[in-house]
Amino acid sequence: MSSQKELLDALLDDVAARPNTIVVFDLDDTLFSTADRHLRILGEFAARLETLDARAAGILRGITRENLRYAIADTAKAHGLDDRLAKDLRDFWFARFFKNPYLLEDTIIPGGPAYAAEVIKRGGRAFYMTGRDEGMREGTEASLLRHAFPEPDGKGATLVLKPRFDTPDFAFKNEALHKIAELGAVVGSFENEPAHVNLFVERFPKGRHFLLETKHSGKPVTPHASVLRIKDFRR
Numbered sequence: 001m002s003s004q005k006e007l008l009d010a011l012l013d014d015v016a017a018r019p020n021t022i023v024v025f026d027l028d029d030t031l032f033s034t035a036d037r038h039l040r041i042l043g044e045f046a047a048r049l050e051t052l053d054a055r056a057a058g059i060l061r062g063i064t065r066e067n068l069r070y071a072i073a074d075t076a077k078a079h080g081l082d083d084r085l086a087k088d089l090r091d092f093w094f095a096r097f098f099k100n101p102y103l104l105e106d107t108i109i110p111g112g113p114a115y116a117a118e119v120i121k122r123g124g125r126a127f128y129m130t131g132r133d134e135g136m137r138e139g140t141e142a143s144l145l146r147h148a149f150p151e152p153d154g155k156g157a158t159l160v161l162k163p164r165f166d167t168p169d170f171a172f173k174n175e176a177l178h179k180i181a182e183l184g185a186v187v188g189s190f191e192n193e194p195a196h197v198n199l200f201v202e203r204f205p206k207g208r209h210f211l212l213e214t215k216h217s218g219k220p221v222t223p224h225a226s227v228l229r230i231k232d233f234r235r
């Protein structure tokens with residue numbers, strides 16, 4: 001079995017091997033870890049809960065990166081909190097998780113900025129294609145710059161956001177890929193959602209498509225056999 005370095009290097013070789021190549025990167029839980037964004041929201045909810053239910057507030061404050069679930073309500077329930085509180089937390093979370101100031105809490109999946117820069121250095125282009133919507137552009141651009149990702153200036157790197165918040169991510173990506181395919185040769189992609197990585201495999205069967213083993217929505221989808229698995233972007 002090939003090492004992570006070999007897998008990542010092989011894609012860079014493909015990028016350099018011909019003109020006008022494109023590599024597509026998802027953002028949440030692919031280039032960025034959203035764990036600290038979740039933790040900040042948990043902390044703010046706990047602060048509000050303090051006078052009402054100090055015990056529950058204490059439990060929420062004690063949650064660490066490692067025991068976060070994909071869905072915030074599941075995180076609460078896994079820590080013994082009841083359904084009503086989990087629902088209140090879900091509503092509180094939903095009102096914040098997709099807001100620009102909170103995006104700045106994200107940290108990077110190690111090696112991502114250097115890898116995206118290398119794609120461009122080898123003559124390719126990086127497309128950040130995300131289920132975030134246009135309302136999140138400001139925070140997304142600020143977060144990319146803060147972590148020294150290639151700037152999405154439309155030349156080396158391009159940021160592709162959902163025009164509408166309520167479009168399902170899968171439908172949006174399916175549509176956006178038609179447009180990206182007209183702009184160059186998509187030689188590879190990076191995703192944390194099995195359903196999304198499968199979309200890339202089906203659309204660009206000759207490419208190298210990577211699944212980040214971070215976390216995903218839990219939808220029961222098996223990645224295609226050709227999908228390459230990595231923990232992060234370190235080579």
Ligand SMILES: [Mg+2]
Nearest residue numbers: 026028029192
């Ligand atoms: Mg993602």
